[in-house]
Amino acid sequence: MITYPYAIAGEPVKVHIPQDHADLVEFRNWFIDASERGPVALDTETTGLDIYAPSYRLRTVQFGDSRVAYVIHYERGGHFAETARWALRSGRKFQIHNAPFDWAVLDRHAATSIESLAPRTIDTRLKAGLVDPRQPQDGGRGTALKPLAAHYIDAAAPDTQGDLTAVFRSLGLTKSTGWAGIPLDHPTYNLYAGLDVLLTSRLDVALDRELDALSVRPRLIAYEHEIARICAVMQRTGMVLDVDYTQTLHDSLIAEAAEQESAAAAYGVTNVNAPAQLREALTAMGEEWAADERTPSGMLKVDKAVLHRFADLDFASGTPLGTRVANPLAAAILRSKRAGKWASAYTGTFLSSASAEGRVHPFINSMQARTGRMSITRPALQTLPSGDSMIRRALLADEGHVIASCDFSAVEMRVLAALADVKEMKRGFQHADSYPKDEYPNGFDIHMFTARLVKGAGATKADRKMFKGAGFGKVYGGGYRGVARQTGADPEDMRRTFAEYDRVFPEIKRMSNRWQREAYETGMVHVSLTGRRLPLDRDRAYAVVNYACQSVARDVLGQSLINLDAAGLTPNLRLPIHDEGLFSVPKAEQREYKVAIEECMNFDLLGVPITAECEFGGRSWGSLYGADY
DNA sequence: GTAATCACG
DNA sequence: ACGTACGTGATTACT
Numbered sequence: 001m002i003t004y005p006y007a008i009a010g011e012p013v014k015v016h017i018p019q020d021h022a023d024l025v026e027f028r029n030w031f032i033d034a035s036e037r038g039p040v041a042l043d044t045e046t047t048g049l050d051i052y053a054p055s056y057r058l059r060t061v062q063f064g065d066s067r068v069a070y071v072i073h074y075e076r077g078g079h080f081a082e083t084a085r086w087a088l089r090s091g092r093k094f095q096i097h098n099a100p101f102d103w104a105v106l107d108r109h110a111a112t113s114i115e116s117l118a119p120r121t122i123d124t125r126l127k128a129g130l131v132d133p134r135q136p137q138d139g140g141r142g143t144a145l146k147p148l149a150a151h152y153i154d155a156a157a158p159d160t161q162g163d164l165t166a167v168f169r170s171l172g173l174t175k176s177t178g179w180a181g182i183p184l185d186h187p188t189y190n191l192y193a194g195l196d197v198l199l200t201s202r203l204d205v206a207l208d209r210e211l212d213a214l215s216v217r218p219r220l221i222a223y224e225h226e227i228a229r230i231c232a233v234m235q236r237t238g239m240v241l242d243v244d245y246t247q248t249l250h251d252s253l254i255a256e257a258a259e260q261e262s263a264a265a266a267y268g269v270t271n272v273n274a275p276a277q278l279r280e281a282l283t284a285m286g287e288e289w290a291a292d293e294r295t296p297s298g299m300l301k302v303d304k305a306v307l308h309r310f311a312d313l314d315f316a317s318g319t320p321l322g323t324r325v326a327n328p329l330a331a332a333i334l335r336s337k338r339a340g341k342w343a344s345a346y347t348g349t350f351l352s353s354a355s356a357e358g359r360v361h362p363f364i365n366s367m368q369a370r371t372g373r374m375s376i377t378r379p380a381l382q383t384l385p386s387g388d389s390m391i392r393r394a395l396l397a398d399e400g401h402v403i404a405s406c407d408f409s410a411v412e413m414r415v416l417a418a419l420a421d422v423k424e425m426k427r428g429f430q431h432a433d434s435y436p437k438d439e440y441p442n443g444f445d446i447h448m449f450t451a452r453l454v455k456g457a458g459a460t461k462a463d464r465k466m467f468k469g470a471g472f473g474k475v476y477g478g479g480y481r482g483v484a485r486q487t488g489a490d491p492e493d494m495r496r497t498f499a500e501y502d503r504v505f506p507e508i509k510r511m512s513n514r515w516q517r518e519a520y521e522t523g524m525v526h527v528s529l530t531g532r533r534l535p536l537d538r539d540r541a542y543a544v545v546n547y548a549c550q551s552v553a554r555d556v557l558g559q560s561l562i563n564l565d566a567a568g569l570t571p572n573l574r575l576p577i578h579d580e581g582l583f584s585v586p587k588a589e590q591r592e593y594k595v596a597i598e599e600c601m602n603f604d605l606l607g608v609p610i611t612a613e614c615e616f617g618g619r620s621w622g623s624l625y626g627a628d629y
Numbered sequence: 630g631t632a633a634t635c636a637c638g
Numbered sequence: 639a640c641g642t643a644c645g646t647g648a649t650t651a652c653t
Contacts, residue, residue, distance in 0.1 A: 271650090296632085341650095475643090476645095479640095479643075543642085
């Protein structure tokens with residue numbers, strides 16, 4: 001046995017590295033004892049983040065408690081791998097920091113399924129997010145192990161990930177090649193691998209104390225673990241990539257970007273992504289900027305809106321306006337930047353992240369934003385272009401299946417009505433089905449309802465648009481000026497619309513004031529309906545309305561995922577997209593699935609019906625956005 | 630690392 | 639008393 005002594009918070013700890021069969025037996029004996037006393041901390045070291053790539057390897061599996069850690073060299077195979085799998089499958093409880101990552105690794109590379117591990121996992125990252133969800137850039141500690149360990153355990157705890165990159169460099173490796181290339185016996189690598197579980201073990205105890213002191217509901221913690229499991233299974237399932245289509249599209253986007261870039265070069269622009277060059281060339285062509293077309297640092301803006309104006313194109317549709325002479329450079333920049341971005345952010349990542357089986361497995365972070373909202377990365381499948389179907393066309397339902405999308409109808413408005421107990425708004429949602437068909441030909445619409453409430457039966461589409469803007473303003477905690485700026489409406493008209501909105505829905509402002517007052521009294525934290533802690537920025541307390549609505553809307557989606565899982569629909573789930581679930585459904589059974597899915601996504605929230613409707617497409621996701629396949 | 634930009638709900 | 643637009647991820651240029 002190789003042993004590295006260390007100290008955490010002034011207490012001696014040991015990191016053991018078994019070298020032979022006898023050492024592994026010693027580990028087994030420790031594991032039996034330790035796991036009888038309580039949960040054991042678990043972590044893995046791997047070759048990187050591309051879990052589904054053919055060359056991926058699981059290098060070590062670490063187990064530990066507050067005093068002792070064992071680093072099992074899984075990569076050596078034989079008894080080493082066998083011993084790690086024995087412990088993993090013991091049925092014992094584990095503490096993991098950011099469990100979904102290790103679940104995915106162990107599921108694919110250590111034959112231990114997510115379904116087996118998740119019910120006996122405590123994720124310290126989830127717990128930390130329930131204490132304070134803010135990321136470092138928002139004034140929080142973030143939920144990485146390092147800052148949490150520094151705060152809760154030992155301010156001098158090493159930055160095990162960050163310090164290793166320095167070790168990588170000293171070995172002639174980089175941040176990306178280091179994890180695969182560092183020798184398995186490297187002392188720092190092994191010590192830090194062990195420290196991670198020692199810190200996780202101690203962190204769990206500290207977080208339990210904190211959660212208890214803050215009266216965070218145990219039910220909420222359990223709920224988040226369920227959602228994390230469902231999202232981890234979604235990641236493992238992944239989505240079918242139409243590789244041939246994607247490659248062809250990728251090549252044509254690259255060609256388009258190059259072609260338009262050379263068109264721009266004729267005007268002296270050698271790099272369309274360099275704002276300074278664009279400003280100079282466009283100024284030289286006689287273009288002029290309005291006073292508000294400046295970046296926060298005061299430079300002239302050369303964004304999509306400005307370039308559309310110069311190119312005489314409608315911002316939304318991209319069609320020629322005929323209001324001025326179109327600037328050919330602006331048009332070339334727009335086309336080149338769009339094609340270049342789509343190739344690098346979308347088709348390129350699809351191709352480079354696809355597994356050998358031709359599926360993409362995005363990382364789904366089930367609790368990422370400060371409101372608890374989920375995020376999806378590598379690739380960012382929540383942010384694919386929706387105005388054009390070509391990118392979504394690359395992603396397919398399974399063989400013999402079609403894509404289905406089930407999205408909530410105006411969920412944040414409904415949540416607002418429920419939370420603030422907005423009488424008239426609740427009445428509208430409650431009777432949504434009983435209005436005459438000629439009043440709402442496309443189904444009930446809250447914005448038209450509001451317009452009619454104020455203007456009577458003669459309310460127009462233009463009225464609806466104004467009240468829709470006001471509704472969004474309320475949900476975002478904005479004012480009439482901001483909404484007017486965003487929507488292009490006249491500020492004076494919007495001011496009147498806001499006043500009328502407040503008159504028919506007076507509860508919103510009252511609730512906003514109450515929430516803000518309560519937050520000031522209780523340390524700038526709003527506790528949501530589900531018990532989630534939502535820290536507020538002192539100078540942006542008005543954002544509480546948005547946080548409350550966005551966060552409860554997220555929990556509506558979370559509850560839907562749990563309902564879908566209970567109904568056996570997790571194998572069909574593909575992605576959670578804020579107010580929508582995306583599914584792959586057998587082509588011949590659409591009718592049955594529609595009933596089953598909608599059953600899981602329709603429920604009551606404090607007297608307000610939350611409604612969702614399933615829409616079916618063809619084989620590709622793009623079919624829901626106009627593509628013919 | 631920060632700023633600017635653009636994609637989404 | 640007044641008024642505040644919310645939350646993300648990814649890429650590229652630049653210091």
